[in-house]
Amino acid sequence: MQQTLKNLGLAALLALGTASPTLAATAEQIAAAKAEGAVSIYTATDIAQGQALVDAFKAKYPGITINYNDVGTNGAYNRVISEAAAGQVGGDIVWTSAMDLTVKLAADGYLATYVSTEKPSLPAWSDYKNMVYATSVEPIGILYNKNALKPDQVPKTRADLIAFVANPAMAGKVASFDPEKSGVGFMIDVNDLQQTDNFWDLAKAFRAGGGKTYSASGAMKETVMSGENVLAFNIIGSYALAWAKENDSLGVAFGTDYTAALSRVAAIIKGAPHPEAAKLFLDFMLSKDGQTALASVGLPSVRTDVDSGYNLTTISAVVGGNLKPIALDDSLLEYMEPAKRVKFLKMWADSK
Amino acid sequence: MSAQETHSGVARGGGTAVVSGRPSSPPRPMPRPGEALAFRRSVIGLLALAVLAPIGLILYQSFLDGPFFIAKSRPGFSAYLYVLTDPMFYEALTNTVIMAVGMVAIAVPLGTALAFLLTRTDVKFRGLLEVVVLVPMFISAIVLAFGYTVSIGPSGFVSMLARSVFGFVPWNLYTLGGIVLVTGLSHVPHVYLYVSAAMRNLPSDLEEAARSIGAPLWRVGLDVTAPMVLPALIFVAVLNLMIGFEMFGVPLVLGDPSGITVLTTYVYKLTTLFGVPTYQLMAVVVVLLVLLTLPLVWFQRRLLRNSRRYAALGGKGGRTTAMRLGTRGQVIALSAIGLWLFFSVALPIGGIVLRAFVDAWGQGVNPFAHLTLKHFANLLEVPRLYHGILNTILIAVVGGAVAVGIYLLVGLAGHRSKDRASTLLDYIVLLPRAMPNLVTGLAFFWLFLFVPFLVPFRPTLVSLFTAYLIMGLAYGLRLLQGTLIQVSPELEEAARTTGATVTRAWRDVVIPIIRPGLVGAWALIMIVFLRDYATGVYLMSAGTEVIGSLIVSLLQSGAMDIIAALAFVSILLTGAGLGLALRLGAKLHD
């Protein structure tokens, strides 16, 4: 099983191979976008991280205002569907880590189809029907407190992790997402369930050991930093790496046998008030310049030719080679079915 | 009129001077002319619209099986069926009741004791304490909760200290008990404010009588003073029960790690449960919450009516002299107040201040080695964040002033009115209080999206302000009505009989007289707008961010450094608002 996974991961990486030439935006496109003058983004990425992208875009295309709305994953979804219903679409781009919600938006017809000019430079798995594009590859990993754990105590594999959370000495000191409260946490968990064969073993060990669950990765970080929890797993690695860089007491680890990765996905909203600017922005996000800006604030690039921060190749090396990005396909819709969701959460609740 | 006539032509006893054939049952009352009925009714009507529209929308949503704006949503009771058969709902309901009742059980006795000490005794530093004890009320609940996690959370600054002394941390903040304690202690000022107002007016002779026969001070408080303000006590208990049902920030932050849900956070949970926002379930919970609160509103109104009567009876004149505490009493009283202030003010604020200036904390970390200003640099660098700060100031200062103006108009519309519209007013004012602010914000988001003439205002601060206006209505109007009612009716009647129309009398007499009260109300509304965090969560958009809602949205990604810095700014602003209020001579009491 692990070997298969590894092969799949390698295949995904090989698929990109060398970067293909990029079709630059034409002068007419840029003029049309500038005529629209603005682009509105509904996002769950907080502005501290988004600012670099915004600044880079402004530098390259002065004269286009960016309305940056950090409304959270549910907020972004809510805005898209309710504005569409009201016939008052106000957003051009939706950019969120809730891959499943965004694919559902696409499937339900709320998103516009657009073949990005950057598509040749992107991996094959990284778009959904030319509507939803991955803009980052963020490995899911472990954040730990260096004062409490030595690097060799940190679990390396799934099996290690199960053993670690089952260790009575660690009871009540391990954190993870609460799939009941966090949509992203839920997505990561069901992805693990689909991609590994020991998800429920981990869940049971974690729940039995009095593991604590949180609705946000930031909250988990705070508890790990303070030592309240020694370790948090299934945390978004891009954040974790940035935190560890700033803070001596934090360390990051990734599963060497299996590391999933989620992507922040972007799409153009159907009926967007600034369609040309939206296309320009989406292309820019996926371009080398845009990806460089994102990578510089710790969102590893989905491209292989980005030099600052991590790119798809280097981040894969960081996690030990077994990077398994969550693919943008219909399988994400599976757990958008209420019945399946409730069934999963019931099993989660019962694993206690 | 002749002398004979007056001497003999008059019926005796209780008879009437002129015998009339009128029936004994009261005839139809005459209309009251010149009462500005058109003004009153249109203001109340507009307000009713602004209050009932969001509530109506939520009610409608609760009877659908999908979002109201999706064409395939069908009417039905499926949402009610789901919620009412969900064990999690009952768990959340139980937790909510425990939290609210526990909070009342802590806040009411302590708040009453505090009010007794500060109004009836000669406790030292009274002038200072009267202001300081209100501080917990003015801090945003989300900021407060965050502050507690940093100070007495499992790895908080104080917890670390305790660990180094005892070898372990003797408390756990993330329990229902912890939530009850935090909310209970932080709501002491709410109780204090009402009870002290009632106690201030009591004449001291009854207490003096009790003291003179040898009752110790605490007995006087328990046996004499407290029973005299019983209506106020019951009133404030009911009020806090209602506040308890609505509480969101503290259980959101403190209940998260151990999975404690109350109704307001249950609403949150419902969303991820189904992956997509399940507005119908959210609406059902809100409707149930309103149903839970409405009897309390009704009960409270009855109490208020009775206690007004009570106040009119007992409130007349009466000199008040402070009872002497003595040295021992002073020490005990001041230590108790100091302890409470330490817990409710110093701990959370201290936690936030520390967290805002360090980039690492917790076990094995010396926070003073990690001092930094970079979180604040962040606030200045990121437009969205400093817009948030500017918008918060704008909406608090300017919005607060406009809101006071509007509350004043509403207050006048119901002022000394016998019209049926003003009874309606009493009820519609209290309705938004029964709805969590988060949902009020969401309902207004929809209104500004789907009501054509409102659409242009959605991306502006106007939409946010409107929601704030309704969110602060119950509190603000009560403040204004309290001020208006203090103007003796004879002052207004004197203007009327001198020749002023009712509106002219308001303009020339009532408003100038209450001007200091209006300034005070402005300062308090300002603080209410500053401290809110839930209303703007759904409403704010690029350029209309506000600090409180930024904190909530940042909690989702967990940028704690920025949250701490924002919380720090929020506390600074609140402090500035409070200082301004006092500077302007605002009476924080009453």
Next chain:
Amino acid sequence: MTDASKTELVVEDVHKYLGGLHILQGASFTAERGSIVSLLGASGSGKTTLLRCIAGLEQPEVGRIRIGGKVMLDCDQRLTIAPERRNIGLVFQSYALWPHRSVMENVAYGLKLRGIDKITAARRVQETLERIGLGHLADRYPDQLSGGQQQRVAICRALVYQPRVLLMDEPLSNLDAKLREEARYWIRKLVLDLEICGVLVTHDQSEALAASDNILLLRNGAIVQQGAPQDIYARPASFYAADFLGANNVASGRIERTADGASIRGPNWALDGVLVGDTGEGEGKAVIRVEKIGIHGAPAEGRIAMQLDACLYLGDRWEYRLSYGDLQAKAFGPKALPSGPVWAEIPRDGVWLFPAAA
């Protein structure tokens, strides 16, 4: 006495209900320019309510009110005029001076509302203030004035725009006794000099007697009796009116008709008196004004032998405490008398006989 051309205020059959209570049970009277009508009664008699009905601050359910010939209230027509359009002045018991306005501004307000230019208004206010000796206080604020000064400002404020009717609600009750006696004099003088129509609400009989031209005695929302002060004092129509005014001796006994009038007798006493109204034989009460009883040291024709129990010194005179059988009585005299038998002279028409029920 009645002069239709001088009539300013006509109140006809005014009824007011409050909740289930019938608090005004048909009040009717008229008032004229240059005179004062007092509404006299104990608290709860409805006198203030009646005043507020005239002012338009309360709305009666039944009745008609005309001021200066204009209909202000006609319940049959469902017509009622707002207070500000009734052209009245009202002086409140609390004075109700606006605390945020100076004396000048308080008084000038009515003129300002009537569109009088500032200079004229200032001159008229100053004149009015001078008239009552407050000219030097124009720039003060109400809280800088004494009670008596406040009261005068309140009256000035209600007078300066020359209303048709000046309504005064217990204007003297917040003053001390000496000031009160002064005030009732100058209020009367002012109303007479300015030829306005004054209506004075009071519970104080001496105020009503001294200040008014006409008194309406109210009880439980009804007018018990009305008339000139001398009439109402000298010829009360009911036991209530007789007992309410003046200082009185009250005796209960059995009334019998006699050849030359009537008498009332107890088990061991008897007094000759006059029947008031339609009083007949049977159980009844006698009211004798204290000042009607003369006390003498020697018997004479018509004098009754009584026992003097005690003498109280009142300053300007002495009060005698008398007993006559089981009848207790008071009388006044110029000098102290020794306790023991005395002879009382009570004129027959000083003993008013009323039925017991009233």
